[in-house]
Amino acid sequence: MYGRERRKTEQPEHDALRAALTPAQRAALPLLERFGWTLRFVRRPMFQEPVPILFDREGRRWVTLEADGSVNENPGFKLRD
Numbered sequence: 001m002y003g004r005e006r007r008k009t010e011q012p013e014h015d016a017l018r019a020a021l022t023p024a025q026r027a028a029l030p031l032l033e034r035f036g037w038t039l040r041f042v043r044r045p046m047f048q049e050p051v052p053i054l055f056d057r058e059g060r061r062w063v064t065l066e067a068d069g070s071v072n073e074n075p076g077f078k079l080r081d
Contacts, residue, residue, distance in 0.1 A: 017039055017041065017042055017052075018039070020042045020044070020050040020052070021042075021050075021052060021065075022067050022068075022069075024067065024068050024069035025052060025065050025066075025067065025069055027069055028065060028069035028070075028071075029052075029065065032054060032065070032071070036056055036057035037054040037055065037056060037057075037063070038054060038055050038057070039052055039053075039054050039065075040053055040054065040055045040062075041053050043064075049067055051064050051065075051075070052064065052065040053079070054071075062079060063075075
């Protein structure tokens with residue numbers, strides 16, 4: 001069989017993203033997902049804690065999820081397009 005296996009789900013990537021989260025972030029994430037936010041990726045700056053990045057359902061706004069589970073709308077850095 002050639003190419004990528006299409007029958008597999010995205011679950012491993014989903015689990016890998018959540019594995020980097022703190023317990024407080026994991027607890028806050030389901031509530032944010034209920035309001036339309038999606039964990040898109042986890043930024044991993046060198047020598048710093050991982051920073052989860054969430055996008056709204058339109059994909060226009062993004063926020064970070066702090067280690068204590070709070071939402072930061074102005075994290076002090078920009079994302080590339």
